[in-house]
Amino acid sequence: PGGYSLPRGAKLLDAIAAASGPTQKASLEDVTIYKGGVIAEGMGAPIGAGKVLFSGKVTENPEVRPGDVVHVESRFISVSVFGRVSRPGTMELPRGARVLDAVGAVGGILADGDHTQVSLTRSGAEGPADSIDLDKVLRDPGDAANRPLSDGDLIYVPQVSRQVAVMGEVVRPGVYQYAQDMTLMDVLATAGGPTRMADLEQVRVYRGEDVDDALTLSVADDRLRYVGDLKSNPRVRPGDIVMIPSGAIRVQVLGRVARTGEVEVRKGATVLDAISAAGGISASGDGSRVVLTREGAESREIDVDALLAGGGSGFEVAYGDVLFVPEANRKVAVMGSVLRPGLYDFKPGMRLVEALAMAGGTTATANLSKVMVYSGDEAAEIALGGSPSKGEYIDPTKGNNPALAFGDIVIVPPAKSINWSQISAMLTIMNQLMSIITR
Known part of the structure; x- marks a missing residue:
């Protein structure tokens, strides 16, 4: 490359011949003639080139004039590929090569190379490098991301975050x-x-x-x-x-439980799960009347004891629900011809004779053949046997000794003639007791 003196009327081929002819890399189909161009020292490319007079094949052989600059393009471009590739470096590729061609020319991307974050820095371009997802290009080589390269471009393949x-x-x-x-x-x-x-x-x-x-x-x-x-x-x-993500539901469990306060249960948990998370119902709690309160809905009463007895799972709880376990009013009433009439704590498995014993036993005037047991809306007459007036005592193994439930009322009538005013007063007291121990 350089400046040469040519005879008047010289043409393009004459100019190229004066410069010792094209090199093996020359593209004789891509020649440009500039008017008023300047050749930079040590370079064969026109810098600050003026008007383009000709662009085409050398065989067209147009005339050249004094001051013209003839630029013969190379058939190759120089591209650098660095980073996590098999053979990083600078190489020559045919003009028109694309990103995928350059990556293939260096042996491809290593196992720890990030296919999705390949960067392309254009020669002479300002601004950030282009980011290319080679996975997308591999799926479709015709994708626009597989861009044509220019001389001096740089491709960088980063290490993947492993x-x-x-x-x-x-x-x-x-x-x-x-x-x-x-x-x-x-x-x-x-x-x-x-x-x-x-x-x-x-x-x-x-x-x-x-x-x-x-x-x-x-x-x-x-x-x-x-x-x-x-x-x-x-x-x-x-x-x-x-x-x-968390599937936790926060529920308030208050009242007669081992640990009152907020508990966390899984999504889909039931009332039983929430009470279990709170340590279970305490000895003084009434599991038959647990109250569930939910925002935007009416409160509902749930019989947890029945669920436990029947093996049911119960009602599902939702975020923000409040469960309240009331104090149990587990009493039985023993009245009539007993030494200490009154209310007594109910114990699971309690039977009639045990309730009478808690009341101090029957009096000498008790009529043990007509003991009345009131359970809810039902009444039963129990013949216990024995006559206290004759020195005979109750034998639980021989008499009728039914199991009681909390809230039951036991009345032992006297053996003497019935005093209706006394019975009326007793019934009044009985009704009051029933309202107390069943509420």
């Missing part, structure tokens, strides 16, 4: 080393598995960021790549952030 972050309801949240073909379940196992409160139906996988500081990231939905059931078990990729 880590996966696990956050949320796992035993050991943190950042873990990625393994080849790692799946969602593999990641979960590496983090110690899900906690009791994990919602495995709403697992989320975010993609597209370095996870070196993943535990402080604020993940956004535009990076969401998967949401669904853990059983789907998709493969994860280096740099993924796996979020295991």
